[in-house]
Amino acid sequence: MKRLLSRFADAAARLAGLTAVCALAACGGGGGSGAPSDSSVTSTPVPGVPAGGAPIFDPTLLHDARIEIDPAAWKALRVNYLSNQYYAANFSVDGVAVAQVGIRSRGDGSRSEEKPGLKIDFNEFVPSQEYYGYKSLVIDNLTTDASMLRERLAFLVFEAMGIASPRNAHARLTVNGEYWGLVALVEPVSKPFLKSRLGEESGTLFDYEWREHYDFDWRGGNPDAYVPEPFQPETNESKPDVATGLVGFIQTMNEAPSANFVTTIGGWLDVDRFLGHVAVENALAEGDGILGDQGLNNFYLYEYGQKNRFVFIPWDKDNTFRSGSWPLYRNLDRNVLTARLTADPAKRAVYADAVVRATTNFVNPRWLTPQLETAYQQIRAAALADVRKPFSNGAFEAAVDGVRGVIAAREHDVNAQR
Amino acid sequence: MTARALAALLVFLLAGPALAQETPPAKPPEGWKVAPFSVSNQAGGFQVALSGYAQADFRSFRDWRVGDGTDDTRRADDFEWRRLRIGFEGEWRKLVFEFDVDPAFDEGDELKDARLGLRFAKQLGIDGGHIKLPVSPEWLSSAAKTDFTERAAVVESLAPGRDWGGLLLGELGRALEWSAGVFEGDSRTSSRRAGTTAAARLVLKPSGWLDFGGSFSQGDVVAEPASPGTDPSPKGLEGTSGTGYEFFPGVYVNGRRRRWGVDARIQGGPVSVWGEFLEAREERKGQGPTLEDLPDVYGRGWSASATWLVTGERKTRTIRPGRGLFRGAGAVELSARYEELWFDDVSNQGFESAGSRAGNIRPAGIRTFTGGLSWWPTGFLRFMGNVLVERYDDPLRAPEPGNEGDYVSLLGRIQVHLP
Numbered sequence: 001m002k003r004l005l006s007r008f009a010d011a012a013a014r015l016a017g018l019t020a021v022c023a024l025a026a027c028g029g030g031g032g033s034g035a036p037s038d039s040s041v042t043s044t045p046v047p048g049v050p051a052g053g054a055p056i057f058d059p060t061l062l063h064d065a066r067i068e069i070d071p072a073a074w075k076a077l078r079v080n081y082l083s084n085q086y087y088a089a090n091f092s093v094d095g096v097a098v099a100q101v102g103i104r105s106r107g108d109g110s111r112s113e114e115k116p117g118l119k120i121d122f123n124e125f126v127p128s129q130e131y132y133g134y135k136s137l138v139i140d141n142l143t144t145d146a147s148m149l150r151e152r153l154a155f156l157v158f159e160a161m162g163i164a165s166p167r168n169a170h171a172r173l174t175v176n177g178e179y180w181g182l183v184a185l186v187e188p189v190s191k192p193f194l195k196s197r198l199g200e201e202s203g204t205l206f207d208y209e210w211r212e213h214y215d216f217d218w219r220g221g222n223p224d225a226y227v228p229e230p231f232q233p234e235t236n237e238s239k240p241d242v243a244t245g246l247v248g249f250i251q252t253m254n255e256a257p258s259a260n261f262v263t264t265i266g267g268w269l270d271v272d273r274f275l276g277h278v279a280v281e282n283a284l285a286e287g288d289g290i291l292g293d294q295g296l297n298n299f300y301l302y303e304y305g306q307k308n309r310f311v312f313i314p315w316d317k318d319n320t321f322r323s324g325s326w327p328l329y330r331n332l333d334r335n336v337l338t339a340r341l342t343a344d345p346a347k348r349a350v351y352a353d354a355v356v357r358a359t360t361n362f363v364n365p366r367w368l369t370p371q372l373e374t375a376y377q378q379i380r381a382a383a384l385a386d387v388r389k390p391f392s393n394g395a396f397e398a399a400v401d402g403v404r405g406v407i408a409a410r411e412h413d414v415n416a417q418r
Numbered sequence: 419m420t421a422r423a424l425a426a427l428l429v430f431l432l433a434g435p436a437l438a439q440e441t442p443p444a445k446p447p448e449g450w451k452v453a454p455f456s457v458s459n460q461a462g463g464f465q466v467a468l469s470g471y472a473q474a475d476f477r478s479f480r481d482w483r484v485g486d487g488t489d490d491t492r493r494a495d496d497f498e499w500r501r502l503r504i505g506f507e508g509e510w511r512k513l514v515f516e517f518d519v520d521p522a523f524d525e526g527d528e529l530k531d532a533r534l535g536l537r538f539a540k541q542l543g544i545d546g547g548h549i550k551l552p553v554s555p556e557w558l559s560s561a562a563k564t565d566f567t568e569r570a571a572v573v574e575s576l577a578p579g580r581d582w583g584g585l586l587l588g589e590l591g592r593a594l595e596w597s598a599g600v601f602e603g604d605s606r607t608s609s610r611r612a613g614t615t616a617a618a619r620l621v622l623k624p625s626g627w628l629d630f631g632g633s634f635s636q637g638d639v640v641a642e643p644a645s646p647g648t649d650p651s652p653k654g655l656e657g658t659s660g661t662g663y664e665f666f667p668g669v670y671v672n673g674r675r676r677r678w679g680v681d682a683r684i685q686g687g688p689v690s691v692w693g694e695f696l697e698a699r700e701e702r703k704g705q706g707p708t709l710e711d712l713p714d715v716y717g718r719g720w721s722a723s724a725t726w727l728v729t730g731e732r733k734t735r736t737i738r739p740g741r742g743l744f745r746g747a748g749a750v751e752l753s754a755r756y757e758e759l760w761f762d763d764v765s766n767q768g769f770e771s772a773g774s775r776a777g778n779i780r781p782a783g784i785r786t787f788t789g790g791l792s793w794w795p796t797g798f799l800r801f802m803g804n805v806l807v808e809r810y811d812d813p814l815r816a817p818e819p820g821n822e823g824d825y826v827s828l829l830g831r832i833q834v835h836l837p
Binding site for chain 1: 780
């Protein structure tokens with residue numbers, strides 16, 4: 001009887017703490033239960049990974065992500081993988097379930113019918129529903145990176161260099177009981193991220209959406225030239241003056257006099273931190289970031305609340321570790337901001353020092369290779385069993401070898417170019 | 419609210435009572451009768467009267483919000499200028515006419531009733547224009563004369579609206595009223611409008627205090643085409659509570675939309691008892707995720723209410739305050755209503771989904787108790803107070819996810835109307 005009462009009390013307490021999250025069994029999936037209401041659950045420290053955060057982003061674990069969905073809806077999502085149509089599903093990670101989420105196909109070049117990348121919106125069908133404090137989650141299908149671990153390693157380096165980056169962990173994805181492949185759970189850059197990593201969330205977050213080659217050139221003072229494309233507001237969307245600061249920032253990039261450009265633009269962003277960001281891109285031999293070959297790409301831009309001050313946040317780092325030999329100053333002249341900043345000899349030196357620091361401390365066999373090997377061992381079986389990845393198992397192994405080689409070469413290559 | 423709307427309301431509020439007290443300055447021509455809001459000539463079979471009313475609604479949502487509170491646009495506002503109806507109605511020999519608009523608060527839906535009719539005989543008449551489809555008796559009642567601030571959720575969610583069309587109607591003896599017509603759609607201003615819709619209603623009156631009614635409508639809904647890159651809107655009927663919370667967003671439908679309902683009313687002296695059942699069923703041809711046919715979706719519900727004019731006036735369509743229990747205090751009515759409304763599909767196979775193309779729709783429903791008090795201090799003023807207690811069947815899609823209820827809300831209304 002006492003045991004029964006105790007179980008009842010536990011159940012009541014759990015029920016009271018539940019907001020929009022239900023036990024897996026109750027959601028029809030069968031299995032364990034839990035209430036992910038605490039977004040500050042800690043995980044085993046990993047170099048380069050910020051402490052705290054939701055346990056679903058704990059990289060020490062290969063997570064178990066499950067989707068339960070109407071088979072017809074899953075088929076439709078795959079057939080119409082270019083569409084952003086939402087379908088309702090139940091979702092769980094490691095047994096912690098959330099019901100009636102909206103899922104849709106996502107990605108640009110990574111969109112796939114065979115192995116869709118997914119965006120999960122927890123409040124698409126249930127008002128204000130959250131999961132560990134997040135309204136959405138990205139499930140990266142890892143189809144554009146044969147090693148399947150580039151982004152994870154890249155974000156470790158960004159973090160280690162003091163650039164706030166999304167958390168990222170691998171998971172086995174199961175759909176209606178069928179293994180659907182190895183994926184990555186990627187922390188969304190949204191208000192919880194801003195609050196925990198930047199200390200505030202009242203400002204405006206812009207998602208840079210690549211549509212055409214753009215390099216921060218001045219398109220005039222009309223905000224429509226910048227918002228919503230290529231800068232898509234993700235917060236404060238309804239504010240009529242949402243683009244005012246952004247337009248001022250870009251105008252300053254383009255029109256501030258060269259004589260005091262660094263000082264002037266320094267009023268808009270932390271210049272050394274920004275140079276650190278692009279330095280990591282080149283340290284990682286990335287060809288698709290702010291210094292991208294096709295113009296700006298793969299970042300969020302956050303304008304702090306009431307401050308007219310911006311910070312860049314990295315995103316989508318699957319195009320890293322491309323070569324062990326990579327020009328130290330590659331593409332710095334491609335966009336207005338880095339070109340004008342590094343025209344200043346002192347800032348050029350700050351940039352170069354940051355690349356050296358990144359490779360000397362992190363992108364080398366001493367620091368990053370152990371991370372690679374740990375991740376590789378963690379995902380290898382799941383990757384080999386993933387028959388929906390668009391490359392062979394041999395290509396997977398070769399790609400991991402390739403990343404090993406790049407890591408081994410970067411430090412020497414950078415030092416040789418100083 | 420626009421300045422124009424404010425001005426119109428002000429004129430209405432100030433002019434109405436003042437006009438009511440004025441004495442006609444001059445004697446009308448012989449045969450004509452001029453009252454404060456009407457003109458008539460009995461010999462000529464002519465009569466025209468102004469009609470109109472204004473309503474301001476107040477709401478207090480006791481201890482609940484939608485989601486985390488940032489989404490309170492999903493329920494009705496705390497204060498709302500609800501309606502400002504201005505119009506006229508009348509008859510001339512066999513011709514009847516009615517016209518009213520809401521120029522202030524229903525943007526894009528200003529036109530309400532525009533009716534022109536002929537009464538050939540008591541047994542047969544014809545109406546045409548922009549009129550209500552004859553389906554639910556509560557919907558057919560003027561919003562100024564409903565027993566509660568909100569019509570039953572089943573009526574608000576499932577009954578058709580106004581549309582262009584024609585209607586044959588009449589009475590057979592004293593025991594039967596009938597109407598049947600064809601309309602361009604089933605709600606002109608709705609994005610979920612069906613195409614050409616037929617509707618009919620029959621009311622049996624076995625005695626002066628008892629009515630039985632039955633209604634039916636049928637039309638076809640044509641879904642917008644779905645293809646990659648397009649994002650069509652679902653046209654299925656939505657489930658909305660008395661507090662304005664949408665607990666069942668409409669799903670994609672395509673094909674026949676049928677409604678049927680039955681109702682009964684007992685009315686004697688100061689007391690009335692009213693019950694209504696209504697069902698709407700919609701086909702979902704080709705609306706599955708892979709464009710397959712899906713089982714029909716239905717919304718179904720009923721309501722039962724009772725009212726008592728404690729001041730003793732006779733319960734009629736228009737309440738005329740007498741002296742009653744509280745001498746000179748006007749008319750006071752107590753009312754109570756219980757109702758249920760739920761949505762589901764006709765099968766129960768596979769994954770239950772809240773999605774708009776769900777093969778197996780996750781059912782959603784609401785049960786509501788409403789207690790009400792109405793006070794007519796004069797013939798042109800009405801105060802209403804309602805308490806709503808709402809409980810949702812699907813806790814996940816309740817206003818506060820995980821909490822099925824009870825959600826308690828207080829609704830108040832001030833209404834000024836032409837007597």
